[in-house]
Amino acid sequence: MTDSKPAPLKMNPPVPEPGPEDRLATLGIALPKPAAPVAAYVPTVEANGMLYVSGQVSFQNNQLMVGRLGDDRDLAYGVQAARACGLMVLAQIKAALGSLDRVERVVSGRGRGNRTPNLRFWRPTLCQLSYAPAAT
Numbered sequence: 001m002t003d004s005k006p007a008p009l010k011m012n013p014p015v016p017e018p019g020p021e022d023r024l025a026t027l028g029i030a031l032p033k034p035a036a037p038v039a040a041y042v043p044t045v046e047a048n049g050m051l052y053v054s055g056q057v058s059f060q061n062n063q064l065m066v067g068r069l070g071d072d073r074d075l076a077y078g079v080q081a082a083r084a085c086g087l088m089v090l091a092q093i094k095a096a097l098g099s100l101d102r103v104e105r106v107v108s109g110r111g112r113g114n115r116t117p118n119l120r121f122w123r124p125t126l127c128q129l130s131y132a133p134a135a136t
Contacts, residue, residue, distance in 0.1 A: 020100040024090075031091040032059060032084075044096040050107070053092050058084040070116030078113060085111070 024031065035056070037043055045052045058065040058081040065081045067073035089109075094100050 020103065021094075029087070031087055031094060034091045034095040035059065035088060043092045046096060051093060051096055051103075053089055053096075055112075056085050056088045056092060058082070059088065060084055068114045068116060070119040075119075078115075082111065082113070 018026065034043065037054075041054050043054050043056075045054075060080065065077075065084060067077065069075060069078045090100065093103060097103070
């Protein structure tokens with residue numbers, strides 16, 4: 001009988017989890033160029049370790065997406081606008097922080113959509129379809 005010890009197990013190094021930008025790339029999603037402010041405001045403000053993002057609008061093919069759901073736009077257009085606006089928010093965050101990897105959590109997200117009063121099912125997500133106020 002020999003008193004030999006078993007060979008140590010060879011461990012593979014842990015594979016790092018992909019960051020948010022890697023996940024977007026895997027999904028084939030490219031962030032747009034952050035939109036320049038159109039009025040006297042700044043797109044983001046960082047204070048006390050939190051980043052605040054100003055209201056953003058939706059662009060498609062470098063054109064502002066405008067219209068009113070239930071009037072001259074349908075729900076599919078609203079979904080596209082909400083997605084475009086969400087991507088613009090991410091683009092503004094990346095521009096401000098240098099990387100989406102710095103984001104630890106989203107504390108709040110609010111959105112507005114321009115719609116007719118009869119579209120009660122529409123729950124806007126981080127979008128504003130135009131500068132016109134929503135119907136009340």
